[in-house]
Amino acid sequence: MSSVLYDAQGPKAKRRNVVISVLFVVVLAAVLWWMYDQLDKKGQLEWVLWKPFVHGEAWSTYLWPGLLNTLKAAALSMVIALPLGAFLGIARLSDHAWVRVPAGVVVEFFRAIPVLVLMIFGLAMFSEYTNISTDDRPLYAVVTGLVLYNSSVLAEIVRAGILSLPRGQAEAASAIGLRKNQVMRFILLPQAVTAMLPAIVSQLVVIVKDTALGGAVLTFPDLMASVSSMSSYYGANTIASFTVVALIYIVINFSLTTFASWLERRLRQAKKSTGAVVGADTVVELSTPGEHMEGPK
Amino acid sequence: MRRPPGRRTGQEEPSPHAEAREIVFDFLEGYNLWEAFWTTVQLTVASAVGSLIWGTLLAAMRVGPVPLMRGFGTAYVNIVRNIPLTVIILFTSLGLNQTFRVTLGSSNFDTTNFRLATLGMIVYTSAFVCEALRSGINTVPVGQAEAARALGLNFTQVLTLVVLPQAFRSVVGPLANVLIALTKNTTVAAAIGVTEAALLMKKMIENEAQLLLISAVFGFGFLCLTLPTGLILGWVSKKVAVKR
8 A cells, every 4th residue: 555655565564564563463452451450350340230231221211311312402403503504604605794794703702612611601591591490401501502502613514515616606696697695595505505414414423422511511311421320320330331321422423424424425426516515524623713714626 | 899889979989990890790709710711721731732642643553554553543533533522531530530540640639630631631632633633644645755755765754854844734724623622622621520611610600690791701711712722823824834
């Protein structure tokens, strides 16, 4: 294999690779064995601690309800944040400064603030100014925080999606006499939606991960929160609970990530479209304040 | 307050504004905002340095010629990126500290939590640092290295004279984004009781009445931390970027 860093390897380099591989395996095995030893010494590998996860009880009592809450919060946030984000994103592209500037300020502000701060604010808001019951408040707070933050990120994704289209699209539309809002509605948005699908899916991963904050800090009974209830109920099986919960998160998010990159690949190869796409890995960039936008490519 | 607010009695009150200010920011009394934000900054810097080191090692494995190390790097990044940071941070406290009695060399409760949070943050952020570095290296066209080899430069020369200088310049922007994301992520340390800004905010909101004002102060604090970083490093990254 050749890359920018090194050329295709000859016999000598291949031998060296084998030696390095063997050394690496030895070190890795030593570390893994040490971890196993530590786990064993603390009795964390006892079958009793892992049994609840193999039999259905832990799933039906803790994991499944927690997972449902996590997915509920994530889905609600996405559904509410998408239209808001589309609105903000289009507003940011407006020709009128009095629309563009406020939208820009809102987007930059909420991208600059940690989502946990927004959630804490949301929780206090709901307890102060509304009579939502104490049980529902964490869900509302989590969704509020996630919506405020993610609508700003999605606004940038929408904007990037529209900007990623070749300029000729808008120009041709104007040339056949469409108005500005018709150009946006009939020509740019439909194509941009397709182009930004991968980025939206990978933002969903961020949302799912952020819901865990609600479980840890706001007493939202999600998948994260099920760890502490399980480890107190099943007798200090902290390691086992963490492992299972982390695995569930990995499975969900890994499938979403894989789906996003599959979408991206498909869109890039598509013959029908302009090939414009907002890549799945741009979301880190679009989720931080400051100007990162590049023009149409 | 000696006098009710808003009452102006003439000479003995030189500045009514000073008093008004005192009343409005009364709720800040008894809380150490500076210390909380300073902890946030310390967490950010410590985790940034740590994850830069570990992330660079991971990136070296991921772009290197040894398939096994590439596999390890890929697996690490894919696993860690898909676990919520909250889970990792809580694991350092409930798992490492309470189950395995890991204290990271400190006997003080607060210091232990700070170090555990930093460790968790490093484990998580280094995956993103690795991806940023890798994407930076990938922006260097293969032709650059091929041309360098054609000139007769050896491996070290190709790396240090041609590839890395270009890679470093294109990596500033992505790394700046990771740094800002890290700054915001330090709030997760609140979950294990590190008294940084978000935890102080939570405490203050619970004890004081001025919800909007407290939120505004903390919002402004984070704005001051993240926005300049974004603007300055964004400018730098544009300045040094290799035009292709």
